[in-house]
Amino acid sequence: MPAFRKIVLTDRYLKALNPAAPGKRPIIWDAAQPHLGVRVTDKGHLSFVVIRRRPGDKQPVRHVLGSYPAMKLTEAREATPEVLAALARGIHPGEIEADRLRELASKRRDTFGVVAEEFIKRHVQRLRSARATELLIRRELLGQKLKRRNEGGKLVEEWVDEQDARWRKRPITEITRRDVVELLEGIADQGSRYQARKTFAAASKLFNWAIWRDTYGLESSPLTGLKSADLFGTFEARTRVLTDDELRLVWHAAMKTGYPFGTLVQTLLLTGQRLRELSDACWNEIDLQKALLTVPPERMKGKIAHTVPLTSSVMRLLESIPRFRDIKDKTVGTFIFTTTAGKRPVSGFAKMKSRLDREIEKLADGSPIPHWTLHDLRRTVRTRLSGLGALPLVAELIIGHKQGGIQAVYDLHTYDAEKRVALEKWETALATITESSRDGERKIVPMQNVKRR
Numbered sequence: 001m002p003a004f005r006k007i008v009l010t011d012r013y014l015k016a017l018n019p020a021a022p023g024k025r026p027i028i029w030d031a032a033q034p035h036l037g038v039r040v041t042d043k044g045h046l047s048f049v050v051i052r053r054r055p056g057d058k059q060p061v062r063h064v065l066g067s068y069p070a071m072k073l074t075e076a077r078e079a080t081p082e083v084l085a086a087l088a089r090g091i092h093p094g095e096i097e098a099d100r101l102r103e104l105a106s107k108r109r110d111t112f113g114v115v116a117e118e119f120i121k122r123h124v125q126r127l128r129s130a131r132a133t134e135l136l137i138r139r140e141l142l143g144q145k146l147k148r149r150n151e152g153g154k155l156v157e158e159w160v161d162e163q164d165a166r167w168r169k170r171p172i173t174e175i176t177r178r179d180v181v182e183l184l185e186g187i188a189d190q191g192s193r194y195q196a197r198k199t200f201a202a203a204s205k206l207f208n209w210a211i212w213r214d215t216y217g218l219e220s221s222p223l224t225g226l227k228s229a230d231l232f233g234t235f236e237a238r239t240r241v242l243t244d245d246e247l248r249l250v251w252h253a254a255m256k257t258g259y260p261f262g263t264l265v266q267t268l269l270l271t272g273q274r275l276r277e278l279s280d281a282c283w284n285e286i287d288l289q290k291a292l293l294t295v296p297p298e299r300m301k302g303k304i305a306h307t308v309p310l311t312s313s314v315m316r317l318l319e320s321i322p323r324f325r326d327i328k329d330k331t332v333g334t335f336i337f338t339t340t341a342g343k344r345p346v347s348g349f350a351k352m353k354s355r356l357d358r359e360i361e362k363l364a365d366g367s368p369i370p371h372w373t374l375h376d377l378r379r380t381v382r383t384r385l386s387g388l389g390a391l392p393l394v395a396e397l398i399i400g401h402k403q404g405g406i407q408a409v410y411d412l413h414t415y416d417a418e419k420r421v422a423l424e425k426w427e428t429a430l431a432t433i434t435e436s437s438r439d440g441e442r443k444i445v446p447m448q449n450v451k452r453r
Contacts, residue, residue, distance in 0.1 A: 008032050014068055019044035027051075036080045038068065048076040050083045054090050063093040110216040112175060113168035116142055119206050128299050129276065131347065133202055140187060140199045141206075142168045172210060177222045184231055193232045200228050240376040241383050244433045246369050250377075251434040253359035260337040261352040263317055268374065270314050270427060272381030272399045274301070275374050280345045281336045283323070291315055292416065295400070302402030309420035311427040349374065381426065388429060390422035398422060 006029040007013070020026055020040045027037040027049065035052045046068040053060040063083055065076050083093045116137055124133050138144040143166035144159045161168065166183065167175055180203065188196040200223070207221035242250065251269060254262040267278055277295050286293050293308040300306050310318070324341035337346040346352075353374065361368045378399060385395040393403075398419050402408065 005029065006031050009038060009073060011069075011073055014038060014046060014073065017044075017046065030077070033077045033080050035084055036076060048073075050080050050093070052084060052087050054087050054092075056090070061087060061092060063087075110172055111168065112170050112172045113142055113165075115172045115210050115216055116168075116206060119209055123205075123209055126298075128301065131280075131345075132276070136195075136198055136202050137206070140183075140195070141166055141203060144168075172207075173217050175222050177226065180222045180226065181231065188232050194235070197228050197232055197235065200226075200231065238373070238376065238379070240370075240372055240379065242372060242376060242380045246372070247380070247430065248434050248436070249360045249363050249369060250356070250372075251430070253356050253363055256359045256363075257352075257356050259321060260339060260346045261349075261356065263321060264337045264346065265356065265374070265377070267314060267317055268377050269381070269430065270311060270317075271308055271423065272378050272385070272426075273308060274378065274400065275349070277306070277400065279337050279347075279349075282334050283336055283342075284334075286310070286318070286336075288315075300400060302400070304402060306400045307414050307416055307419075308398075308400075309416055309423055311420070311423050313427050313431070384426055384429065385422055388422065388425045390425070391418070394418045394422050 005026075009028070009030045009032065017028075017038075017040055020042045022042050025039055025041050027039045029037040035050050037049055037051065039047050039049050048065040048068060048071060050063045050065060051060050065071060065079050065083070068076075086093050086095075120134050120137060124130050124137070127133055135146070138146075138159055143162050143164045145162050146157060147160050148157050150156070167179065184196050184200055184203075187199055204221065204223045207218070207223060210216050210218045211221060247269070251266065254265040254269075256262065257265070264279055267273075268275065271278070273295075277299055280299060281293065281295070285295065291310040291312075291314075293310055295306040295308065297303045297305050318336070321336060324338070335342050335345040338344060339346055357368060382395055382399050385398065386392070390398070394415055396403070397415050403411070
């Protein structure tokens with residue numbers, strides 16, 4: 001079997017080839033593709049090779065394409081021109097293969113799941129809305145589910161991959177606009193337009209962050225040019241303000257729901273704060289002597305510390321809340337509203353809101369009130385403050401709206417005294433509402449008689 005033999009290779013011919021003589025490895029050249037040959041060993045192993053001299057080299061380069069029949073004859077012929085072109089440019093084909101393998105490894109390393117974990121670790125954890133944003137990314141973009149298990153008497157939370165991996169295992173550079181549209185429209189079609197819009201915003205920030213890092217090979221975002229309004233339509237600003245009857249039902253349903261969620265809702269009603277500003281509050285943020293809550297800048301939308309005067313009703317609610325201690329280190333639990341003995345703030349608001357709505361329906365003799373959200377409580381408090389004569393500046397400062405213009409630069413007064421007066425007026429008005437029935441009679445339990453736990 002001479003080394004110079006040349007014929008038009010076929011699969012039939014290759015399959016019929018006999019092993020070479022002992023110690024020999026001849027090459028049979030392909031007459032259909034110059035510089036391509038098949039090498040035969042004395043064990044009968046066949047491999048495709050390309051041999052050609054690079055410019056300036058004395059010895060030709062021998063490059064193995066692959067073994068037959070794992071590599072087909074047609075595949076070897078298609079790969080040969082690229083190898084010859086590289087050799088003509090003075091590049092060793094092995095360098096191209098090494099680059100290809102590095103690229104594949106990079107793609108495996110820079111999957112959307114890996115990038116998302118980095119985004120959560122390096123960016124999301126610094127946000128005021130860190131917990132909510134992480135929950136959104138993991139559920140909607142990574143296809144993960146939060147599970148809780150008991151380990152040695154301790155409740156341990158972990159994220160578990162579900163069957164629907166979403167984008168989790170895909171290279172981030174391969175996610176297309178079509179992928180984005182299909183995912184977001186799927187969320188919206190399930191009746192969750194607001195969830196789809198929030199997912200759109202989170203995904204947009206994630207991709208832009210990945211581009212900014214210039215680490216994952218991503219040069220453009222698949223969301224570029226997409227608009228939330230085009231996908232989900234426009235969203236009108238909510239104007240829902242609860243009536244006296246609705247406030248009464250919410251208050252008493254919250255009392256029945258109890259700690260932590262019911263107590264949190266009562267505190268929201270009394271103060272008008274954002275949900276996360278209270279749900280994530282810690283005991284060390286409250287000055288019991290001054291009856292004052294100071295929300296740190298990192299939890300405020302405007303990134304400025306916010307003071308909330310606490311009325312006597314709020315203080316009684318706080319006195320009714322259990323103070324947890326860790327048996328091992330004897331420290332008091334950090335978070336006020338918690339289901340984990342102060343180690344983590346309360347969560348699972350959708351389920352808790354459903355429970356509250358069921359209590360409302362019971363109190364209303366089976367008639368649920370029109371759709372409302374926890375944020376509607378904030379709007380209701382702000383509206384009622386104006387009705388009670390609170391100055392717009394004071395009312396805005398109570399709910400933590402950042403002031404603009406020259407006032408934000410030169411007027412750094414916190415107006416705590418004025419805010420306290422306005423909130424005490426609202427406390428009295430709310431007490432009148434919650435302690436009266438529709439016909440004006442006193443009903444259920446007076447606000448000032450909150451039971452201590």
